[in-house]
Amino acid sequence: MKRAFHILLVIIIAISSCTKVEKKRTSGIDTIDNIVHQTTTYFQYGFSFSQAKSVSNLANPGSDIIVYVNVDNLPGRLTFQANNLKPSFFKLGDYADEAAAKAAFDNLKTVSVSQWTDMADPINANQVWIYRSGSDTYTKIRTISTVNETRQGVIYGECTFQWVYQPDGSLTFPGK
Secondary structure, eight states: OHHHHHHHHHHHHHHHOOOOOOOOOOOEEEEEEEEEEESSEEEEEEETTTEEEETTTTTSSSOOOEEEEEEESTEEEEEEEEEESSSEEEEEESSSSSSHHHHHHHOBBBBOSOOBBBEEEEEOSSSSEEEEEETOOOOEEEEEEEEEEEETEEEEEEEEEEEEEESSSBBBOOOO
16 A cells, blocks of 8 residues: 555656646737727737737737837828837838748848838838847748728728747747
């Protein structure tokens, strides 16, 4: 009986010490919009590349990018904006169609950036951007589609994008 108890105890300890470590996603296709939500304060969901998910701009850590509709000149321009106090965007290019943008995105393994801008302005379908976080990690972004319209009297913006995050701080992106 004592021996069976010890064997059972060893098995329980072995099983409980084995924890499955989920590999964090470093690429994908996601969509964010400019809808402003309200609880006790106003907030918006953006996207965090390091967390690989939509995150409130009030969270800590917050989102890396948000979609903003600049309405200085109607109908407005969609932009990506970052809240990391430094220029964070570099446009690699505008492409004629989805196939050309996808090829440029997929073939982009390393990049050299000459001039960062404060925001990605304007964002349209079939563009490739490089994003630099506040901690100098990098993400390549391919804009797949955008929505820029008025819904129920409110200006609405949305962007679906493909992304690959490089958490090691280099501008060399992993292959597929």
